[in-house]
Amino acid sequence: MQHTPQMRLTTQRQIILEELAKVTSHPTANEVYDMVRKRLPRIGLGTVYRNLELMSETGLILKLEVGGTQKRFDATIAPHYHIRCLHCGKVDDIDIPVQIDINKTAAEISHYQVLGHHIEFAGVCSECSAKGVDETVN
Amino acid sequence: MQHTPQMRLTTQRQIILEELAKVTSHPTANEVYDMVRKRLPRIGLGTVYRNLELMSETGLILKLEVGGTQKRFDATIAPHYHIRCLHCGKVDDIDIPVQIDINKTAAEISHYQVLGHHIEFAGVCSECSAKGVDETVN
DNA sequence: GGCTGAAGTGGGAATTATTCCTGTTGACTA
DNA sequence: TAGTCAACAGGAATAATTCCCACTTCAGCC
Numbered sequence: 440m441q442h443t444p445q446m447r448l449t450t451q452r453q454i455i456l457e458e459l460a461k462v463t464s465h466p467t468a469n470e471v472y473d474m475v476r477k478r479l480p481r482i483g484l485g486t487v488y489r490n491l492e493l494m495s496e497t498g499l500i501l502k503l504e505v506g507g508t509q510k511r512f513d514a515t516i517a518p519h520y521h522i523r524c525l526h527c528g529k530v531d532d533i534d535i536p537v538q539i540d541i542n543k544t545a546a547e548i549s550h551y552q553v554l555g556h557h558i559e560f561a562g563v564c565s566e567c568s569a570k571g572v573d574e575t576v577n
Numbered sequence: 578m579q580h581t582p583q584m585r586l587t588t589q590r591q592i593i594l595e596e597l598a599k600v601t602s603h604p605t606a607n608e609v610y611d612m613v614r615k616r617l618p619r620i621g622l623g624t625v626y627r628n629l630e631l632m633s634e635t636g637l638i639l640k641l642e643v644g645g646t647q648k649r650f651d652a653t654i655a656p657h658y659h660i661r662c663l664h665c666g667k668v669d670d671i672d673i674p675v676q677i678d679i680n681k682t683a684a685e686i687s688h689y690q691v692l693g694h695h696i697e698f699a700g701v702c703s704e705c706s707a708k709g710v711d712e713t714v715n
Numbered sequence: 716g717g718c719t720g721a722a723g724t725g726g727g728a729a730t731t732a733t734t735c736c737t738g739t740t741g742a743c744t745a
Numbered sequence: 746t747a748g749t750c751a752a753c754a755g756g757a758a759t760a761a762t763t764c765c766c767a768c769t770t771c772a773g774c775c
Contacts, residue, residue: 623734624753
């Protein structure tokens with residue numbers, strides 16, 4: 440388990456990666472499954488999960504564990520923050536400068552070995568506001 | 578359905594709240610269930626879920642949707658940030674000053690109506706480091 | 716070009732966390 | 746004490762994810 444395993448570039452992996460790179464949204468595993476299935480109708484959901492997990496482990500993609508019930512995936516691996524719409528649930532990137540220095544502060548304050556951080560904003564996206572959705576969330 | 582429902586202070590609710598207030602950790606619904614069951618053996622898991630949800634809606638407690646697969650709950654409702662151990666999964670509070678101003682920045686940059694934000698640090702807690710756990714997470 | 720073993724796949728079963736449903740309980744009011 | 750209704754317990758249902766296993770594919774060797 441300690442040596443780097445062979446990771447083959449299969450058609451499935453290639454297409455999953457391509458489809459993920461196509462979108463700027465942060466699809467859930469199921470959404471990736473749907474996108475990939477258009478090109479590869481016989482792919483299994485398990486394969487999508489397995490490969491998204493694998494690719495996030497090797498650092499090829501990012502796995503987002505943001506609020507909501509599902510994990511989301513991101514082909515952009517440079518550190519950045521996210522904003523989530525409380526109404527439709529979509530997650531966008533937000534271009535706020537990443538504050539690396541607060542990791543140091545956090546390490547000093549806590550007794551943790553700090554490896555990173557993530558900021559998630561919550562709000563209502565313009566589409567939902569336009570629809571006149573009440574901002575008080577149930 | 579449109580008038581505010583009466584919220585009774587039942588024994589179950591009282592004990593859930595008490596048990597949650599007792600701990601500084603951020604228990605999952607199941608952990609709350611276990612704690613409460615010691616005092617109220619016949620309580621149902623559904624009741625715990627229903628009431629945690631209800632209390633978080635009314636603002637009595639905080640529902641944390643941090644990384645990991647489960648929701649966690651917190652009796653401390655003042656805004657604060659969290660740090661999660663990547664090895665044992667526990668979530669601690671971290672006493673870093675809350676940066677309210679970045680909400681404004683976020684609102685300017687994004688097209689969202691920004692309602693709030695949360696920072697989650699990831700790292701390895703002192704217990705896990707002491708156990709000599711490797712910091713590279715699988 | 717065919718053989719072989721490891722890596723990968725598909726599809727369904729299993730697991731985990733959570734929510735929903737239904738009949739029952741118990742607190743309050745009249 | 747009877748009526749009413751929010752809340753309850755327990756189990757079923759759902760949703761997301763992971764696991765399992767027999768079959769397929771591919772890289773390297775003959």
